[in-house]
Amino acid sequence: MIYITRRETFNAAHRLFKPEWDDAKNLQVFGKCSNPNxxxxxxxxxxxxKGELDPTTGFLVNLKDxxxxxxxxxxxxxxxxxxNLEVDFMQGRIPSTENLAIGIWEQLQQPVSELGAALHCVxxxxxxxxxxxxxx
Amino acid sequence: MIYITRRETFNAAHRLFKPEWDDAKNLQVFGKCSNPNxxxxxxxxxxxxKGELDPTTGFLVNLKDxxxxxxxxxxxxxxxxxxNLEVDFMQGRIPSTENLAIGIWEQLQQPVSELGAALHCVxxxxxxxxxxxxxx
Amino acid sequence: MIYITRRETFNAAHRLFKPEWDDAKNLQVFGKCSNPNxxxxxxxxxxxxKGELDPTTGFLVNLKDxxxxxxxxxxxxxxxxxxNLEVDFMQGRIPSTENLAIGIWEQLQQPVSELGAALHCVxxxxxxxxxxxxxx
Amino acid sequence: MIYITRRETFNAAHRLFKPEWDDAKNLQVFGKCSNPNxxxxxxxxxxxxKGELDPTTGFLVNLKDxxxxxxxxxxxxxxxxxxNLEVDFMQGRIPSTENLAIGIWEQLQQPVSELGAALHCVxxxxxxxxxxxxxx
Amino acid sequence: MIYITRRETFNAAHRLFKPEWDDAKNLQVFGKCSNPNxxxxxxxxxxxxKGELDPTTGFLVNLKDxxxxxxxxxxxxxxxxxxNLEVDFMQGRIPSTENLAIGIWEQLQQPVSELGAALHCVxxxxxxxxxxxxxx
Amino acid sequence: MIYITRRETFNAAHRLFKPEWDDAKNLQVFGKCSNPNxxxxxxxxxxxxKGELDPTTGFLVNLKDxxxxxxxxxxxxxxxxxxNLEVDFMQGRIPSTENLAIGIWEQLQQPVSELGAALHCVxxxxxxxxxxxxxx
Numbered sequence: 175m176i177y178i179t180r181r182e183t184f185n186a187a188h189r190l191f192k193p194e195w196d197d198a199k200n201l202q203v204f205g206k207c208s209n210p211n212x213x214x215x216x217x218x219x220x221x222x223x224k225g226e227l228d229p230t231t232g233f234l235v236n237l238k239d240x241x242x243x244x245x246x247x248x249x250x251x252x253x254x255x256x257x258n259l260e261v262d263f264m265q266g267r268i269p270s271t272e273n274l275a276i277g278i279w280e281q282l283q284q285p286v287s288e289l290g291a292a293l294h295c296v297x298x299x300x301x302x303x304x305x306x307x308x309x310x
Numbered sequence: 311m312i313y314i315t316r317r318e319t320f321n322a323a324h325r326l327f328k329p330e331w332d333d334a335k336n337l338q339v340f341g342k343c344s345n346p347n348x349x350x351x352x353x354x355x356x357x358x359x360k361g362e363l364d365p366t367t368g369f370l371v372n373l374k375d376x377x378x379x380x381x382x383x384x385x386x387x388x389x390x391x392x393x394n395l396e397v398d399f400m401q402g403r404i405p406s407t408e409n410l411a412i413g414i415w416e417q418l419q420q421p422v423s424e425l426g427a428a429l430h431c432v433x434x435x436x437x438x439x440x441x442x443x444x445x446x
Numbered sequence: 447m448i449y450i451t452r453r454e455t456f457n458a459a460h461r462l463f464k465p466e467w468d469d470a471k472n473l474q475v476f477g478k479c480s481n482p483n484x485x486x487x488x489x490x491x492x493x494x495x496k497g498e499l500d501p502t503t504g505f506l507v508n509l510k511d512x513x514x515x516x517x518x519x520x521x522x523x524x525x526x527x528x529x530n531l532e533v534d535f536m537q538g539r540i541p542s543t544e545n546l547a548i549g550i551w552e553q554l555q556q557p558v559s560e561l562g563a564a565l566h567c568v569x570x571x572x573x574x575x576x577x578x579x580x581x582x
Numbered sequence: 583m584i585y586i587t588r589r590e591t592f593n594a595a596h597r598l599f600k601p602e603w604d605d606a607k608n609l610q611v612f613g614k615c616s617n618p619n620x621x622x623x624x625x626x627x628x629x630x631x632k633g634e635l636d637p638t639t640g641f642l643v644n645l646k647d648x649x650x651x652x653x654x655x656x657x658x659x660x661x662x663x664x665x666n667l668e669v670d671f672m673q674g675r676i677p678s679t680e681n682l683a684i685g686i687w688e689q690l691q692q693p694v695s696e697l698g699a700a701l702h703c704v705x706x707x708x709x710x711x712x713x714x715x716x717x718x
Numbered sequence: 719m720i721y722i723t724r725r726e727t728f729n730a731a732h733r734l735f736k737p738e739w740d741d742a743k744n745l746q747v748f749g750k751c752s753n754p755n756x757x758x759x760x761x762x763x764x765x766x767x768k769g770e771l772d773p774t775t776g777f778l779v780n781l782k783d784x785x786x787x788x789x790x791x792x793x794x795x796x797x798x799x800x801x802n803l804e805v806d807f808m809q810g811r812i813p814s815t816e817n818l819a820i821g822i823w824e825q826l827q828q829p830v831s832e833l834g835a836a837l838h839c840v841x842x843x844x845x846x847x848x849x850x851x852x853x854x
Numbered sequence: 855m856i857y858i859t860r861r862e863t864f865n866a867a868h869r870l871f872k873p874e875w876d877d878a879k880n881l882q883v884f885g886k887c888s889n890p891n892x893x894x895x896x897x898x899x900x901x902x903x904k905g906e907l908d909p910t911t912g913f914l915v916n917l918k919d920x921x922x923x924x925x926x927x928x929x930x931x932x933x934x935x936x937x938n939l940e941v942d943f944m945q946g947r948i949p950s951t952e953n954l955a956i957g958i959w960e961q962l963q964q965p966v967s968e969l970g971a972a973l974h975c976v977x978x979x980x981x982x983x984x985x986x987x988x989x990x
Contacts, residue, residue, distance in 0.1 A: 462640070464638070464639075475639060475644075476639075477646065539640065540639065540640030541640075542639070542640035542641055543586070544584045544586060544635055544640060544641060544642055545635070545640045547584065548584070548635070574589065575588060575589040575590070575649075576586070576587070576588060576589075576645050577586065577587040577589075578584060578585065578586050578587075578642075579584070579585040579586075579587070579630075580584055580585070581583070581585075
């Protein structure tokens with residue numbers, strides 16, 4: 175069993191906001207992260223796969239294929255976007271770092287398996303101080 | 311002459327957008343950075359001061375005073391904000407990294423001189439790949 | 447199950463030193479890390495929690511609450527201190543990176559559970575080249 | 583059970599290349615990584631050990647001993663070398679990041695056990711975006 | 719006057735080697751950097767431009783144009799290549815970090831001026847510990 | 855004219871403290887940095903040289919010679935030491951980051967000139983947020 179990780183980045187706007195709550199309640203729970211005019215981050219995404227080494231190539235999977243897949247399924251949908259308004263797989267979810275990790279996992283699990291490996295972990299850093307990890 | 315630098319960070323939303331242009335023209339010039347629904351960044355700010363060392367303290371200025379000043383004049387106004395809509399000193403300016411550096415310089419030049427040093431450089435990184443520097 | 451991590455920093459002095467041994471023996475085992483006049487580090491601390499996502503907020507726990515807790519229980523006690531002489535929870539322990547990880551774990555395990563999550567890992571970097579991790 | 587990690591670096595040349603294939607087939611599978619004139623990387627290696635803390639020293643193992651061991655068994659053999667041509671433990675293997683992690687594991691497993699700990703993980707970063715991990 | 723910097727990366731093989739000298743002399747002067755079987759690095763390149771801000775766009779130059787230019791003139795020629803054997807603008811030069819900075823400067827000076835700015839600095843990091851800068 | 859930089863690190867203890875002042879006054883001016891029991895840092899030092907390229911080698915100076923010189927004159931004196939008590943060239947000086955940069959400059963200026971280059975800048979980072987630079 176071998177593990178490989180690909181790092182990708184995207185820049186996006188978001189707002190922590192629960193539609194069922196009024197602004198005062200959102201502000202109380204989410205603080206400045208609930209600013210109605212949005213704020214944003216340079217997100218750093220780490221996608222880890224596990225599986226058996228292919229003895230023909232010495233690869234688990236070709237990292238170029240993985241990078242292309244992450245761009246197609248995840249970062250092209252998120253980069254320079256508003257996560258609350260424009261990202262299909264985040265609709266109906268508060269765009270916390272935790273929910274982003276889960277949403278990205280759901281985007282990648284099936285396509286990664288078609289590359290011949292299993293998705294092991296989606297890790298996402300919102301800032302240099304805050305990370306979330308999801309293992310399914 | 312000695313130089314000291316304080317690093318601070320802030321997270322904000324913005325859009326590269328010229329009101330005199332329609333969306334098609336903005337998109338042509340600014341690309342995805344002009345997304346009408348905004349995007350955002352973890353900005354990293356480096357403020358460099360120069361001057362004579364104070365022989366009593368071994369400091370140019372106390373970096374705690376500098377940090378407090380940057381927070382008050384700059385990062386409290388930018389952090390978790392929309393630069394286009396909510397930041398007083400950026401009104402009427404396209405929020406490019408270059409204009410941010412100039413805007414921040416203007417906020418800091420006079421207050422820094424009251425600390426007993428001269429503002430030497432404002433450097434701002436929008437991503438790990440893009441920086442702007444302004445020396446006045 | 448979701449995992450979140452908060453990064454915090456502190457700067458402290460220490461000395462690897464066993465009181466039962468004389469200076470020659472301490473020097474033999476610990477080398478320059480046993481300098482009687484102390485040395486110090488910029489420590490980087492990563493605290494990882496695990497648990498079920500709160501569907502109301504999209505959070506495992508609010509990272510601001512976690513940051514506040516780490517400051518209160520750990521970094522306020524360590525920052526700009528002498529670990530051998532001034533840190534209550536490190537008394538009687540050689541302040542190796544390993545023992546720091548264990549000591550910080552003991553400080554956080556109970557309070558973290560009151561936030562509604564389980565402490566998963568305490569990771570501490572003494573330098574850019576040396577880390578310790580403790581999982582309880 | 584405690585975990586410690588030592589970070590080491592080395593700079594080397596390599597080529598992803600399967601001798602049984604002709605250049606066209608190698609190029610098709612490995613792309614520019616198969617350039618016959620070689621290319622190279624600044625590799626970053628993380629070696630993680632696990633075991634019981636030695637109560638006498640507060641160490642799992644002395645990180646200086648671990649660093650010396652990694653240099654002797656691994657990085658002195660790789661640093662400023664051509665991995666395909668000059669590294670004994672990589673002969674007969676395509677020098678992918680995955681195979682490097684496995685090869686380094688095999689070099690370290692027995693010697694690390696003589697230090698009084700178990701090898702837990704070999705992680706190697708080929709670039710800031712690509713990592714492999716091996717746990718045996 | 720405003721300064722902007724674009725960071726780009728490339729991975730390449732090289733050898734410090736003076737054809738007029740025999741291997742013994744090369745080894746004596748360049749040490750392990752003269753290994754006849756090559757070694758390599760993940761180079762990090764910083765290209766800094768200076769000039770007057772364009773008031774229409776808030777840009778000195780569009781960093782996408784600069785990035786495209788650097789790729790075309792510099793990094794596409796260097797990435798996954800052997801600097802001694804395959805890079806036209808480095809022929810006849812020992813591929814030290816200093817000479818790389820000068821060679822890249824010569825590639826960029828004229829094309830950058832056509833973007834409407836002046837090339838200010840080419841900085842290149844060979845490792846995390848070694849940099850060269852050239853200002854023309 | 856070419857510029858080269860070597861990065862080195864050292865870990866040390868210090869205390870911002872003016873012997874002419876009592877503890878209350880020291881605490882008022884220097885805050886927690888004046889803790890009588892010391893604290894410490896992982897310092898990062900950048901030494902930049904300038905001069906004419908040696909056409910024979912493609913070097914300004916051999917970075918191995920520079921690294922050896924910095925170790926001998928600077929970091930061997932500082933690493934794992936107490937800057938206030940044990941570092942000869944810092945005696946009689948408050949060990950602020952500014953004074954460290956000046957003290958290190960004075961240690962290196964003459965020896966660097968014997969390598970055939972001029973010392974251009976000593977930059978020292980006390981933390982990831984605080985730097986000082988001295989250009990003589």
